[in-house]
Amino acid sequence: MDFLNILSRQVGFAQKEVLLSPHTTFGIGGRCRLFVQPCSCDEICKTVDFCRDNGVLYTIMGNGSNLLFGDDGFDGVVIKLGNRFADLVVNENKVIAQAGATTKRLYNLAKKHGLGGMEFLATLPASVGGATVLNAGCFGKCTADLVEKVWATDGKSTKVFDKSDCRFGYRDSVFKTNGFVVTMVQFCLHRADPCVTEKIYLDTICKKRQSQPLDKKSAGCFFKKHDGISAGYFIDKLGLKGVCVGDAQISQKHAGFVVNNGNATCSQVLQLVDLIQTKCKNTFGFVLEPEVVLCGSTHDFRRLSYTYSL
Ligand SMILES: Cc1cc2nc3c(=O)[nH]c(=O)nc-3n(C[C@H](O)[C@H](O)[C@H](O)COP(=O)(O)OP(=O)(O)OC[C@H]3O[C@@H](n4cnc5c(N)ncnc54)[C@H](O)[C@@H]3O)c2cc1C
Structure with a gap:
């Protein structure tokens, strides 16, 4: 066997x-x-x-x-880690969440208990674990703002990481490289009127809908910001909005997004990524770094000439 x-x-x-x-x-x-x-x-x-x-x-x-x-x-x-590992517990102004819970569910439960602060995170299609590992965020807020403690395991033992041990940075944490799997996270929220909380959530999602192709399949913004400036700004300047390879397309709405219009393949997405990185390097002198995590064989990712040499 x-x-x-x-x-x-x-x-x-x-x-x-x-x-x-x-x-x-x-x-x-x-x-x-x-x-x-x-x-x-x-x-x-x-x-x-x-x-x-x-x-x-x-x-x-x-x-x-x-x-x-x-x-x-x-x-x-x-x-x-998904809905089979997604329990949530509220205790006063703290919520402890298993890593597979979605941030939207966490937000809904917190709101029901008169707690606020999670609104921006609920607009992302994220799990608690993924949001914590990548320190996801938007509009100037990030997951780290709310995290108090993280439980994580390397398979042999489980360790509790205080916030300072998590070494949160821009779309970064210690869990991206230390080989630990985040299992549970404790968030500290504040008391808030559920109607006010819901309004903040709806305003945030509305703002996102206006500028991002949320109706299309994507993995969010493909690249990290460069020097604090959205990757979409540079890609737009390069005149690449709307460029397609097969069903993969640089979004017309937000140049930082690569979208799948139907049956796009990884190879097609990577051809666009390569085009963006090459043009950006030649025009502006720097390479945009993917925010999206690439996961697969060397064969699939051989195309990325600059940042990834797997
Ligand atoms: C339409 C759209 C809009 C988006 N908008 C934003 C935005 O505004 N801001 C933003 O920051 N992101 C945004 N994203 C990206 C994405 O939602 C976030 O990065 C999110 O945090 C990823 O969470 P996930 O659970 O989907 O992680 P996954 O995509 O499943 O995994 C991402 C990485 O985290 C690791 N990981 C996941 N869970 C764990 C765990 N429990 N322990 C250890 N490692 C783990 C995986 O190995 C992988 O490397 C957007 C995505 C989409 C599709």
């Missing part, structure tokens, strides 16, 4: 050869060898520990809203 058969018998919910595209907001990605959806910290630890001990390639995903999987898929185990 191979390793994946052994693992799939140890965790409650594991499927073989799962197509990854429906699990991402981009709608792109081939199959993975095993797709595991743990329902407890114990199952997460067991899976990570098993993969590490047996040299099996694995990756973690939350809501798949900042991920680009390769057309060849992922030759290993994808561990999805």
Whole structure:
């Protein structure tokens, strides 16, 4: 019996050869060898520990809203923290959330308890884990503003990280590189009238809808800001708005977004990314760094000449 058969018998919910595209907001990605959806910290630890001990390639995903999987898929185990691992507990002005809960659900529960502060995060299609790892945010606010404590595991043990241990930065945290899986997060919110909270949420989503192609499949803004300036500004200046490769397109509405108009492939998206990076380097002298996390084989990502040499 191979390793994946052994693992799939140890965790409650594991499927073989799962197509990854429906699990991402981009709608792109081939199959993975095993797709595991743990329902407890114990199952997460067991899976990570098993993969590490047996040299099996694995990756973690939350809501798949900042991920680009390769057309060849992922030759290993994808561990999805989603609605099977999404409990929420409110205690006075604190909310403790399991990593798989969506930020929208967290916002709704907090609002019901007369707590505010989560409105901006609820406008992102994020899981609590993904938002924390990437320190997601918008309009000058970020996840780190609300985080008090993070529980994370390396498979052998679970550690509590105080906010200062998380080393939050722009779309960055210690969890991007330390190999720990975020399992739970404690947020500190403030008392707020639910009507006021809802108005802030609706105003924020309205602002986003006006400037971003939220009706299209994408992974959000593809590139990080450069020197505090939106990548979309530079891409627009390069005259690249609307450029297509197959079904992949640089959004007409917001040049920082690459959208999937139907059946775009990872390869098509990467041709656009390559075009943007090359033109930006030649015209402005710097390379825009992807914010979207690229996950797959070297073959899929060989095209990215500047930032990624996998
Ligand atoms: C329409 C749209 C609009 C968006 N707008 C914004 C925006 O305004 N601001 C912004 O910051 N982002 C935005 N995004 C991007 C995205 O929603 C955020 O980056 C979000 O935080 C990603 O969360 P996720 O759960 O989907 O993570 P995923 O995409 O599933 O994963 C992202 C990365 O985090 C890692 N990860 C996920 N969960 C864990 C965990 N529990 N432990 C360890 N590692 C983990 C994964 O391995 C991967 O490397 C937008 C995306 C879309 C589609």
